[in-house]
Amino acid sequence: MHPVSSVRTYVLVWLTLTILTFVTYYVAQIELGEWNIVVALLIAFFKMMLVILIFMNVKAESPLTKLFVGAGFFWMVLLLGQVAIDYISRTWMPEGKMW
Amino acid sequence: MSTVLQDPQTIETPNYLNAEYGWKSWLFTTDHKRIAVLYMISITVMFVLGGIFAGLIRLELLTPQGDLVNSDTYNKFFTMHGIIMVFFFLIPSIPATLGNFLVPMMIGAKDLAFPRINLLSWYIYIAGALFALIAIVMGGVDTGWTFYTPFSSTFSNTFVITAAVGVFIAGFSSILTGLNFIVTIHKMRAPGMTWGRLPLFVWAHYATSLIQVLGTPVVAITLALVGLERAFHIGIFDPAIGGDPILFQHMFWFYSHPAVYIMILPGMGVISELVSCFSRKAVFGYSFVAASSIGIAVIGFLVWGHHMFVTGMSMYASLYFSLLSFLVAVPSAIKVFNWTATMFRGSISYDTPMLYAFGFIGLFTIGGLTGLFLATLAVDVHVTDTYFVVAHFHYVMVGGMVLAYMGGLHFWWPKITGRMYPEGWAKFSALLVFVGFNLTFFPQFIAGYLGQPRRYHAYAPEFQVYNVLSTAGATVLGVGYIIPFIYFMWSLKYGPLAGNNPWKAKGLEWQTTSPPPTYNFETPPIVTEEAYAYAAHKEEHGG
Amino acid sequence: MADTHGAVAEHNPNLRHHFDTMEQQFDSATLGMWVFLLTEIMFFGGMFCAYMIYRSMYPGAFASTSMHMDPMFGAINTAVLIVSSLSMALAVRAARLGQQQALQILLLVTIFFGLAFLGVKAFEYHAHWVDNKVPLFAGHWDYSNTKDFPNQAQYARPAQILFCFYFFMTGFHAVHMLVGVVLMLTIFMMARRGKFGPTYFTPVEISGLYWHFVDIVWIFLFPLLYLIGRTKKLI
Structure with missing residues (x-):
């Protein structure tokens, strides 16, 4: 099976995740216009990758596991993306902007 | 029949049927073969129920006036027919019965990876079916099987929640079956059973499982x-x-369009096995047929919008979904061409399963090609919500999946029960099903193209001739289903012993005894040849 | 993997009859959990999809409703969940290394922080109930103007949708947490009986995967529900 990571690695990841949580909290109070949501989601995405790769140990898993994790995101994008195609290209959206 | 008078022979070899007795040994079993039989019994009950509603629909449509039932009752009839047939018969039909029975055997495993989850999935299915039955008994549902909002969420005064709970629950049974298959196919293959040697039936079930696992949760949440x-x-x-009601349709069809591939891919897997066995040839272009199953599963998630061309969806999205819908015809066509190429210069025998396979190929081709009409934006606007659509999907669902299920059932019946069915009656009923089916649904193409709308209990008198033909065909079709039911029951006791491999077919499932022992194989098999090595087989036995 | 059939099976009492080796059994269970998590992704994916569309339709209303949530509670709860994820990851590590004592303590820590999360969540739900922000119950829904929120009545109708999604998404998440806590209690009882060691830790491993997944869902729910339009003076 797979080698275990050191306690130090886990604690460092935990520290990063906690710091990022409060970074999200404070960045949300700064006016960035439409970029607020983008930044928030980017931070969330980065946190998610840390949890997946280190805590769930996917970095050391087989290519098969990586494929299945990738498939999860791919299908999520299929759902959100293709629904969005309809709404973005409608000309009669009630309130104009996407975000 | 004179054979009835013979003394029934008994099966002596130890097998999964005589390993244990009593109802507990069935209700608490974790043997994939027994669970397959449990599923088979349950979906047959649901099929009969759905069939009764179909019969009532056809009876009402015999005359143009709405004289048998009022429109509300008619709405409930077609809704219950749709919900039962789609969610409780077609989706579990081949995967949960033949797939459950055969996937572990075909890859040389003792069982599925998670036998207890397999049993759990049957109980979940039963729980879902009970909710659907309660909805019927309390007074039915009238939303159509699609549960379109806002009618279903606000205006309908029938038992929508009960039926939706039933479908929601049954979805988890489907998810668990898919999960079990994916893990089993990845991790439980016998030594030598590489991906390139997997029977196409297994490939088809892998593709089906992907859809079940990835699509079903979305419809559940919807x-x-x-x-x-x-x-x-x-x-x-x-x-x-x-x-926004259109959002409901997006999320509903995100699952429900791929779900029609749940309902056809396993059938395609069955047909690959049948065509190869009864032509005594390896399937032409094995890797293309295998890849096309995965292709259908993936592309199936890119085309759902073609159900929504007239709903007010953006025209650019309609364009996108229309173009991609044409794409899904490619892998389907690969399969049809490769089956015909397999038969070319094969030594074809006309046993009952092969008759069903012929029926499948022809009817699926018609169903698939009319699907291209419907993918074309302008034509679709003309025929949306007419009987043309009804005929199209019945050609795929009944002409495709049900015929494949019947063909597969005849093909593997000797393996499942150890006994043969009467060949003459079987051929006769296969013919009845084919004729009855075409008589029922071909006139609906014409009526639909001329403009008869679906989901009405009364219609304009000029459509009566098509509807009379259709109802007559439905009667023939019904007889074609009843005859196999009778002779299958008969064969359980009186059928002649089949032997281990009555069709001289390739595949690991035929190398063990009929019916198979509890852990499928006396000695774990080791695979040394490609799938469908019929040519090698011929040489061994001197042609 | 499938190729290891020929190897003589170790006589591990935890090996189920239809598997050939412990490794095959472990791989199957892990893959099974990943496939299950795929279905969970799509399950929450459906909710995120509906959320995305309504947020794009009613950005003002969504920002207005977010003002009724305290982002500090959300942030603290996120931190609580991350601590529980850390202890879970360390528990899996301890199980692999055969450290029985550490495994049991770490599982208890995980359970404690899981319950703490649910406690904070219950407190927030109660605040919404008192504040009449529960659109599911007519008697507990009031979105008229108040002193602190003078212009919010214009959003009353779409605000129902966001609060509905708020309760639906966090509610489903909380149910997953509850299942996780029960799962962890079971694992803890098994650990106390000394079931796990370097050759058998599958249940700890796959429950850990589940726990981390539930954590990830919350990592997205926090900014999407609590941090909408924090800078704008919409109200």
Whole structure:
């Protein structure tokens, strides 16, 4: 099976995740216009990758596991993306902007 | 029949049927073969029920006037027919019965990876079916099987929540079956059973499982939202209180379009096995047929919008979905061409399973090609919500999946029960099913193209001739289903012993005894040849 | 993997009859959990999809509703969940290394922080109930103007949708947490009986995967529900 990571690695990841949580909290109070949501989601995405790769140990898993994790995101994008195609290209959206 | 008078022979070898006795040994079994039999019994009950509703629909449509039932009752008839046939018969039909029985045997495993989860999935299915039955008994549902909002969430005064809960629950049974298959196919293959040697039946089930696992959760959450809206009057999908009904259709069809591939891919897997066995040839272009199953599963998630061309969806999205819908015809066509190429210069025998396979190829081709008409934006606007659509999907669902299920059932019946069915009656009923089916549904193409709308209990008198033909065909079709039911029951006791491999077919499932022992193989098999090595077989036995 | 059939099976009492080796059994269970998590992704994916569309339709209303949530509670709860994820990851590590004592303590820590999360969540739900922000119950829904929120009545109708999604998404998440806590209690009882060691830790491993997944869902729910339009003076 797979080698275990050191306690130090886990604690460092935990520290990063906690710091990022409060970074999200404070960045949300700064006016960035439409970029607020983008930044928030980017931070969330980065946190998610840390949890997946280190805590769930996917970095050391087989290519098969990586494929299945990738498939999860791919299908999520299929759902959100293709629904969005309809709404973005409608000309009669009630309130104009996407975000 | 004179053979009835013979003394029935008994099966002596130890097998999964005589390993244990009593109802507990069935209800608490974890043997994939017994669970397959449990599923087979349950879906047959649901099929009969759905068939009764179909019969009532055809009876009402015999005359143009709405004279047998009123429109509300008719709405309930077609809704219950759709819900039962789609969610409780077609989706579990081949995967949960033949797939459950055969996938572990075909890859040389003792069981599925998670036998207890397999049993759990059957209980979940039964729980879902009970909710559907309660909905029927209390007074039915009238939303159509698609549960379109805002009718289902706000206006319908029937038992929508009960039926939706039933579908929601049954979805988890489907998810668990898919999960079990994926893990089993990845991790439980016998030594030597490489991906390139997997029978195409297994490939088809792998593709099906992907759809079950990835699509079903979305429809579950969508129905949960409908239930929430209906129970608490929150505007999620009702435009009058701020919701968006088209979003419901997007999320519903995200699952329900790929779900039609859940309903056809396993059938395609069965046909690959039948065509190869009864032509005594390896399937032409094995890797293309295998890849096309995965292709259908993936592309199936890119085309759902073609159900929504007339709903007010953006025209650019319609364009996108229309183009991609044509794409899905490619892998389907690969399969049809490769089956015909397999038969070319094969030594074809006309046993009952092969008759069903012939029927499948012809009818699926018609169903598939009319699907291209419907993918074309302008034509679709003309025929949306007419009988043309009804005929199209019945050609795929009944002409495709049900015929494949019947063919597969005849092909593997000797393996499942150890006994043969009467060949003459079987051929006769295969013919009845084919004729009855075409008589039922071909006139609907014409009526639909001329403009008869679906989902009405009364229609314009000029359509009567097509509807009379259709009802007559449905009667023939019904007889064609009853005859196999009778002779299958008969064969359980009186059928002649089949032997281990009555069709001289390739595949690991035929190398063990009939019926198979509890852990499938006396000695774990080791695979040394490609799938469908019929040519090698010929040489061994001197042609 | 499938190729290891020929190897003589170790006589591990935890090996189920239809598997050939412990490794095959472990791989199957892990893959099974990943496939299950795929279905969970799509399950929450459906909710995120509906959320995305309504947020794009009613950005003002969604920002207005977010003002009724305290982002500090959300942030603290996120931190609580991350601590529980850390202890879970360390528990799996301890199980692999055969450290029985550490495994049991770490599982208890995980359970404690899981319950703490649910406690904070219950407190927030109670605040919404008192504040009449529960659109599911007519008697507990009031979105008229108040002193602190003078212009919010214009959003009353679409605000129902966001609160509905708020309760639906966090509610489903809380149910997953509850299942996780029960799962962890079971694992803890098994650990106390000394079931796990370097050759058998599958249940700890796959429950850990589940726990981390539930954590990830919350990582997205926090900014999407609590941090909408924090800078704008919409109200």
